[in-house]
Amino acid sequence: MTRSGNAILSSLRREWIRLRADPWDVAMLTTIPLALYLMTWWIFSAGVARDLPLVVHDRDQSVMSRSLIRMLDAAPGLKVVLAADNEAEAFRMIRARAAFGIVSIPADLQEAVRAGRGARVQWAYNAQFAAHAGTMTRDVRTVVSTLSAGIELQGRASRGAGPGQAVQQVEPVRTRTTTLFNENGSYIPSLAMPVAFSLLHIFVTLSAVTALGREFRAATVSDWLAAADGKLGAALLGKLLIPFAVFVVHALLLFVLFGVVLGWPVLGSATAILAGTAFFITAYLALGAFLVAFTSSLRSALSACAFVTAPAFAFAGQGFPLLAMPIGARIWAESLPLTHYLKLLNNTWMAGAPLGAGLGTLAVLLAFTLVVGAAARMRLARRVTQPATWGKS
Numbered sequence: 001m002t003r004s005g006n007a008i009l010s011s012l013r014r015e016w017i018r019l020r021a022d023p024w025d026v027a028m029l030t031t032i033p034l035a036l037y038l039m040t041w042w043i044f045s046a047g048v049a050r051d052l053p054l055v056v057h058d059r060d061q062s063v064m065s066r067s068l069i070r071m072l073d074a075a076p077g078l079k080v081v082l083a084a085d086n087e088a089e090a091f092r093m094i095r096a097r098a099a100f101g102i103v104s105i106p107a108d109l110q111e112a113v114r115a116g117r118g119a120r121v122q123w124a125y126n127a128q129f130a131a132h133a134g135t136m137t138r139d140v141r142t143v144v145s146t147l148s149a150g151i152e153l154q155g156r157a158s159r160g161a162g163p164g165q166a167v168q169q170v171e172p173v174r175t176r177t178t179t180l181f182n183e184n185g186s187y188i189p190s191l192a193m194p195v196a197f198s199l200l201h202i203f204v205t206l207s208a209v210t211a212l213g214r215e216f217r218a219a220t221v222s223d224w225l226a227a228a229d230g231k232l233g234a235a236l237l238g239k240l241l242i243p244f245a246v247f248v249v250h251a252l253l254l255f256v257l258f259g260v261v262l263g264w265p266v267l268g269s270a271t272a273i274l275a276g277t278a279f280f281i282t283a284y285l286a287l288g289a290f291l292v293a294f295t296s297s298l299r300s301a302l303s304a305c306a307f308v309t310a311p312a313f314a315f316a317g318q319g320f321p322l323l324a325m326p327i328g329a330r331i332w333a334e335s336l337p338l339t340h341y342l343k344l345l346n347n348t349w350m351a352g353a354p355l356g357a358g359l360g361t362l363a364v365l366l367a368f369t370l371v372v373g374a375a376a377r378m379r380l381a382r383r384v385t386q387p388a389t390w391g392k393s
Contacts, residue, residue, distance in 0.1 A: 004234055011228040011238020015211065019242065025210060029246045033203045037196050037254060041262070044192035048185055049135050051079040053099040055090040058083055062110035068121070068147055072103060075139040100132045101125035103140065113151055181267075181350045189264050189350055191318070194342050196254055198313040200247060201284050201338050202305075207243035208288025209305045213298030216383070219390040232381055240285050251277045259349075267352035276344045276358060279365035283337040284309075286373035293379035297392040312338045340364045 019025055056072065058065050073080040081099055084090040093099040104122040106112070112119040123140045125133045215224045228235035255273075259265050266273055287308070291301040314320070315333035322333055333339045344361040347353040383389055 007228040007234035014227040053081040054101040059107040060109040064110040077139040204284040212292040217298040268348035269355040272358035280341040282369040289376035296389040
C-alpha cells in the first residue's frame, strides 16, 4: 500500500477508535436517523388522506338533502361529523379544528330542483390547511356533480330520452383525466420519500461537522494530522470515509423500504439514482467540512449547519413551486444540493427519466462536492497551522 493509502487508513482507524468511545456520535450515525426515517414513513403510511371531517348545515331537511349528506359521508376523503342546526355551531367546529369545511344546503333545495329551478349548495373550507382543502373540495364537487347529474338524467329519461342519449345531452363535452406517475395520489412517494432524504442530508452534514469540529474543540488537530503522517487530504478522507459509508447504507435501506417493501420501484435509471445519491452525500460532507473550516468552532459550525439544512426542504420545490418563489428564494434554493437531488429523485424514481436526463443534475452535485470540498481544504490548511484558533467551544 502507498504512503497516502497508509495515511488514509491510519486516519480512518483513529476515527473508528474515537467513535467507539462516543456512544452519542454512534447513535447519530445509526439509531437516531433510522428511527426518524421510520417515523416519517409511519406518519404518511396511510398514503391517501381519508375521512377528513366536515360539518353539514341542512336547512332543507328533505329526502334529497339527506341523500346528499349520505353521499358526502360515503366519499372516501370525507366524514360528516355533525349536522349543524345553525351556522354559529358549524363555525365553532371549524375554529376548534374538529372539522375543516362546511356544506350549507339551502332551505328550498328539493323544491327548487323539482320545479326546474337552479339550487346552490355552498361549500366553505378552511384554506389555512391547503392539503385538507384540496382533497375535500375535490370530493365535495364530485358528490354534488354526481347528485346533479343523476337528477338531470332522471328528468331527461322521464321525457323519453334513452340512457345513452341522456348522458350525451347532460354532458356533451367531457374531460378525460389521466394521472401521471402517482396514479392514486399517495403521499408516500410525493412527500414521505423526499422528507426521508431531507433528513438524510441533515445527518450527513451534522456528522462531518461533529467529526471535524471535535478536533478543533479538543485542540487535538496535531494528533489528528500526525495519525495521517501530516497529510491533510489523507486525514480528511480517513475521517469522512466512515460517515460516507454509513449514509450510503442508509440510502440503500431507504431504497429498499420505498422501492421494495412499500412497492414504489425505481422506474428510471438506477445508475442515475445511485450516482446522484453518492454525490449528494459527498456534497453535504464537503459542506460540513466547509462550515468547520470557516468557523474553527464546533458550536458555530453546528449553528450554521442548522441554518442551512433545517429549512432546506421548504426551498426544494416539493411543498411550494420553485418557479413561484421570489428571485432571492430561487437563488438560495438553487444553491442547495438538496433541491437538485430531489429533482433527480422525482424525475428518475417516479417519472422514469433515463440516465441522460439526469446528467446535468449529477454534474451540479459533483461540482458542489469539488468546489466546496476544495474551499474547505484550502481553509483547513490555514486553520491547522493556527493553534490559537483551536480549543474554542
